[in-house]
Amino acid sequence: MDLKEIKDLMTAMRKTGIQKLIIKKKEGDELQLETQVSSNISSVGFPSTEQNKEQTFFHSPPIHSSENHSPLVKEEKPGQHITAPLVGTIYHSASPDDEPFVKVGDMVKEDTVLCIIEAMKVMNEVKAGRSGKIAEILVENGHPVEFGTKMFRIV
Incomplete structure (x- = not known):
């Protein structure tokens, strides 16, 4: 190439x-x-x-040597991640003038709408699917997401 x-x-x-x-x-x-x-x-x-x-x-792919070096381990924070169910653009509110659906610290239920993902001009609501507290919002408003992208962390 x-x-x-x-x-x-x-x-x-x-x-x-x-x-x-x-x-x-x-x-x-x-x-x-x-x-x-x-x-x-x-x-x-x-x-x-x-x-x-x-x-x-x-x-370039990581080079692993046979020396006694421990591999870099990224520690996962406690909680469960809500991932993108489709490819598109994430929006944290229904319109630019509206308040976000959720903020860090908000308590959510299974049917709480967390965000909207726009895919091919169709707005798709993403619901929490579990109860808990929003610990972290991992993707900024208006950014693209791929299938499986971690968007929220709930504890």
Whole structure:
């Protein structure tokens, strides 16, 4: 795969909102492209002309050595995650002028609407599916989500 093909893939990712793309070849080669939104990027990438814009980075698979190093383990916070049931754009309120459906600290029931995911111009309500307290909102309003994206943490 040449540099032009990689740049074309990165452009397509930005346009479509794809956050991560992994290409594996039969020969064992692997290419991972991932987009991230950040204002302070200290990684090698293709810099954008404006700050706080989406940028695409190259990631190589982690190298595991046989030395006595413990692998990096990301600690999960207690509670259960509400994940995106479909691909689309998340909205935390019914309209831009309305209050969000829920805030951190709110108690919710199984049928409480947490957000709306817009997919193909259709607004889909996402309900909690369990009772508890909103401990964390993991995706910002107006951002794209993929199937399985962790959106809320409930304890």
